[in-house]
Amino acid sequence: MELVLGIDGGGTSCRAAVAGPDGTIIGRAKSGPANIRTDLTGARANIVEAARLALIDAGKDPALIPEIPALLGLAGSNVGTYRQQLEAILPFPRSIVESDALIALEGALGQADGAIAVLGTGTAFMVRKDGQVRTVGGWGFLIGDQGSGGRIGRDLLEETMLAYDRIREASPLTQALLAVFRDNPRDVVEFTTTAKPGDFGGFAPMVFEYAAKGDVVGERILARAVSDIEASLGVLDLREANPLCLLGGLAPLLEPRLSQKYRAMVRPALQDALGGAVAMAVRRFGEGKAHG
């Protein structure tokens, strides 16, 4: 039986699935973060650990790793030479590293045309049209990821400081945020010294909660996020007949706020990104075999 590995790695965890030649998953596992941009060695270790545990979960010998090809979808693999560096040090006989967005697209749509909007700590958009894939966004918290949880949380902190300085109006939401920091704006600044995008994103649900109650600052922050997301959707040139899958932790919160035009196109994803990685692994490594 010829096995394949599909791997989905990001900044918070790494998931692996081992599957037979028909794509049936027989084992799954999860390990720690696999951020190849900030910790390549640690990412490699967690990738191998997830693969090892998935083999054990499937009742297979983890010593088989050097014999099982792997397809990995990894955040950050589209920047710099991290992808090539990683491929060079992985223990699999063949490794294909793709972006995390591409395995999400494959999972959501299979090989059909359509689009995904990843709405989580970050945001990214991908459309497949006549088989051609185009990516929009996904440039990270500092200069991109408009409409993301990270940006929504950051916007709340900025609005709170502006309210403290009486430059913008305060609201129940900005007051509640400041209360989290013991009503001390200096503690808010202190938080930002080491906060990562996911830490900012931790405040996003609070923005939705207060906006639902009509909070003026919450509404303003979300109006901007939705406007930014729709601007990205706008350049994807979507076809009404093709599915649009909203992925990521904020998708259920953001979907009702999108305009009718986009909501009408939304379909559930066929499977998750890990399933997409497995499906791609079966296809790519199968192709290789057929051709070789």
Next chain:
Amino acid sequence: MELVLGIDGGGTSCRAAVAGPDGTIIGRAKSGPANIRTDLTGARANIVEAARLALIDAGKDPALIPEIPALLGLAGSNVGTYRQQLEAILPFPRSIVESDALIALEGALGQADGAIAVLGTGTAFMVRKDGQVRTVGGWGFLIGDQGSGGRIGRDLLEETMLAYDRIREASPLTQALLAVFRDNPRDVVEFTTTAKPGDFGGFAPMVFEYAAKGDVVGERILARAVSDIEASLGVLDLREANPLCLLGGLAPLLEPRLSQKYRAMVRPALQDALGGAVAMAVRRFGEGKAHG
């Protein structure tokens, strides 16, 4: 002769001046960064080094440090307990740590009423009215510092990525920025992985240069920066009769863009922040002596 030390420390360098009891500066020196939030031990070392070199510059024995009181204006001293931590480990017989903005206010205005706008890598605003001081802004790059070089440079990078994705229009400015990164948007993202506010601020002069030639993206970025700065000035409740001093590296570039109302109030600073630290040192330690 009883000496005092004035010290002006920030994220890029630390300056020290030693003065006689009348405030006449007799020695000056400069050392490395003194960022008490990110590197307290390193900040202490550079503070002591600047003081030591200032004594040598004055022809005095640097071994006198344990006998000379110091007033320090330090970035980040208004957050957390860094100030108290630092005061506990400094070698001076008496140490007073104030914010960098307060010594800048003292330098610019002496003890008179008026206001300062610090327009550099970050932004901060301070007004003195009937002797009472109020600070606005200065909350840092991530959730504050609106209108700063750091934010202007970051805005340029964000606009460039949006133009690359065809979400916003490109312009000669966004094209020139992308060319800096070999026309590779992934290299822009890579830059942001480790870039500090000052690194983003390094692109601010380019925004002014292109805006002066009518670049539409440059004009939009600066219009927002000026609007943010005027919003901060607006809450200071300035009196027309009192001086407004624009400080920081971007002050000469931003001043002509302010509305006539504010430009009419602008006056040159009496002296720089280091001079302000020395003046405060003479007054505070002199007071202490008179009372003690």
